[in-house]
Amino acid sequence: MTSPTEPPGPALGDGSWTGATRRLLERLIPLDHLLPTRQPFFVGSWVYVFGVVAVTALVWVIGSGVVLAFFGPGWWHVSGVGHLVNSIHFWSVQFFFVFVALHLWGQYFMASWRDGRAATWLVGVVIFIIGLVTGFTGYVAQQNLDAQWIAINAKDGINATGAGAFFNVLDFGQMYGIHVMLLPILVTMLVALHVLQVRMRGVVKPIEVKASSSGGNPPPTAAP
Amino acid sequence: MDTPASYVQVGFILISLPNLLVIIGMLVVFVAALVAPFPGHRGAGEDGDDLAD
Numbered sequence: 001m002t003s004p005t006e007p008p009g010p011a012l013g014d015g016s017w018t019g020a021t022r023r024l025l026e027r028l029i030p031l032d033h034l035l036p037t038r039q040p041f042f043v044g045s046w047v048y049v050f051g052v053v054a055v056t057a058l059v060w061v062i063g064s065g066v067v068l069a070f071f072g073p074g075w076w077h078v079s080g081v082g083h084l085v086n087s088i089h090f091w092s093v094q095f096f097f098v099f100v101a102l103h104l105w106g107q108y109f110m111a112s113w114r115d116g117r118a119a120t121w122l123v124g125v126v127i128f129i130i131g132l133v134t135g136f137t138g139y140v141a142q143q144n145l146d147a148q149w150i151a152i153n154a155k156d157g158i159n160a161t162g163a164g165a166f167f168n169v170l171d172f173g174q175m176y177g178i179h180v181m182l183l184p185i186l187v188t189m190l191v192a193l194h195v196l197q198v199r200m201r202g203v204v205k206p207i208e209v210k211a212s213s214s215g216g217n218p219p220p221t222a223a224p
Numbered sequence: 225m226d227t228p229a230s231y232v233q234v235g236f237i238l239i240s241l242p243n244l245l246v247i248i249g250m251l252v253v254f255v256a257a258l259v260a261p262f263p264g265h266r267g268a269g270e271d272g273d274d275l276a277d
Binding site: 044045046047049050094098101102105106 | 246250
């Protein structure tokens with residue numbers, strides 16, 4: 001199928017990988033699902049507000065983290081502005097975890113893995129777990145006595161799991177590199193995937209609506 | 225800020241006061257989310273429209 005906006009030139013044909021990829025994306029992620037103008041009534045729930053607050057907190061975490069990485073520990077432990085940005089980083093992390101946990105509680109009691117949404121639920125749980133590791137590497141990368149205390153006490157536990165061979169909490173370079181590069185990219189990508197999954201399948205219908213639909217009016221049409 | 229946190233102990237449960245306050249706060253927010261009406265909520269059954277397809 002030729003789009004009216006397709007640039008002039010020789011057609012690649014239906015067998016081209018770009019055409020096949022485009023058709024796959026158009027089928028999996030239609031634009032009216034990515035950017036909908038209408039939503040089901042049950043989207044109006046504080047549980048989803050918790051998720052949005054968590055994403056907002058993540059934006060603050062990454063923004064303040066970029067500033068901290070740029071100026072370094074000699075700045076965030078000494079200057080007044082450094083203390084401020086360090087505190088913003090810390091407190092936005094607290095907000096992130098509080099609201100991720102509240103979002104998870106709500107989704108658990110809504111059984112949000114129903115109707116083919118297991119992958120969305122699992123990605124959310126994985127985000128929480130990877131977030132914990134990211135927070136831990138951040139605690140041991142603070143470059144202060146608190147970080148030393150945590151690292152010294154954690155090393156035996158980590159070694160007991162066998163992970164100490166490749167995850168050395170006493171190695172500041174390794175912890176800092178993992179904290180500022182690998183895990184933030186992973187968390188950000190998974191959050192983007194999570195939001196995409198929600199857009200693709202829609203949010204789960206409330207349990208009471210589905211239960212009452214057996215003997216009454218049919219439930220709203222599920223998003224494909 | 226530089227002084228150790230107070231701890232609360234009930235039997236074998238030992239938790240710092242700041243952590244306990246955060247957990248209580250989370251529970252309060254969660255319960256409030258269950259009972260507080262959502263702004264602009266029209267209620268189930270009035271509008272069952274789903275995503276436009």
